[in-house]
Amino acid sequence: MTNQISSGIETSIGENHGYCFEGDFVYLNAEVNFSDADLAACQSWALQLWASDNGFDGLQTAGIKVAELDVQPMAGGLATAGWCGAMPPAGAVDQVLGLALVTFGADGQPQIRDLAVYPSRESFFQPTLVGNVACMLTAGTAELNIDAIANPRDNDNLSGTLALEVWALDAPYAGGSWSGSPVATVILGVLGGGSAWADCQFSVPAALPVEGSALTVMLREWTPAGYVTRDYRNFAAAPAKIEAVTKPKPAAKAKPVAKPKAAVAAKPAAAEKPAVAVKAPVAEAKAAAKPVKKVASAKEAVKLVSINKASEDELAALKGLPREVARAIIASRPYAALDEVVKAKGMGLKKLAKLRDLLAL
Secondary structure, eight states, X not given: OOEEEEOSOSOEEEEEEEEXXXXXXXXXXXXXXXXXXXXXXXXXXEEEEEEETTOOOSSOOXXXXXXXXXXXXXXXXXXXXXXXXXXXXXXXXXXXXXXXXXXXXXXXXXXEEEEEEOSSOBOOOOOEEEEEEEEEEETTEEEEEEEEEEXXXXXXXXXXXXXXXXXXXXXXXXXXXXXXXXXXXXXXXXXXXXXXXXXXXXXXXXXXXXXXXXXXXXXXXXXXXEEEEEEEEEEEEOOSSOOOOOOOOOSOOOOOOOOOBOOOOOOOOXXXXXXXXXXXXXXXXXXXXXXXXXXXXXXXXXXXXETTTOOHHHXXXXXXXXXXXXXXXXXXXXXXXXXXXXXXXXXOHHHHHHHGGGXXX
16 A cells, blocks of 8 residues: 555556565556646656655655656556666665656656655665774775674575775765765675674775765675665764774664674784774664574685776786786776776776776775
8 A cells, every 4th residue: 555646737656556676676567647738748757766764755756766667658547567777775774665757858857747655664685784883094094893794685695796995975975876086995705695794804005085075984785787885884074184083882782793703804004193083873783584694704805906006017917917908907097986997998897807806996
């Protein structure tokens, strides 16, 4: 049963409609009734699925657009359905979903004609950060400490390659797209369903963030559409100087994940300059569909080669990377994200997939 809102215009969503998720895809279906006036206007139409943790207010979309399915208008009632790529919102908060019927004017701007809001919140079981997340920045190094990284999916549902990325953003991250500059990256590997890495500690090369930028640690997963953000934690703004900054922990505590320690990266020698120490608040861990039954070991830290800073010899020393491709990588610098290295001549997606665990920004 849904709470359907209408703009009062004749074209509307019918009584039968819904959605069904399967991995990174969603099946949308709806009956749509078109008026003669809208049919004569020859405009483009679409169904859009939206997710909002705060719900919807009237005939307005809110939150993150999860998916969109084109609709071909026809006289009378139209039953439209199809699979489309889905981009669930990052984070562990259950979401209110709404199915919007939109039309696009000559300027390309969408106009909402109808909105069906589903009363039951949707849980997205995707890789998540559990408990405390801390990020310490020193001159040229980022140290990440995380209580646990978990995959709450079914036991046979292996994750894509997971990565931690630290970003300096123009504004605190709230899901969806963002604007900012990368600070640090570490490739984690794949994680089995119902498994977790506990007591995660990583030391990786880092760039100094822009003064006043909003620091965010993102847990990202490789999918057919590229890397997508699955969970995140926001931190205090980067200070003008590298000085100690701590964000207090709230009273609420996440449930502990009692698992053996994952492989820990060796910590560097103490930096000459003071560190920027930032702690994210403890997030209430989302109840997983099934309890965590096993633990996968985190991949041992390796010395990563920077696609922005490495010399031609350092790049060419990587197994499977020809010297001419190394030159092309250097010629195409700089890169804002690791995936952008594919724009270098000879560096395709297959080669990047083989070398990803050895590369860094």
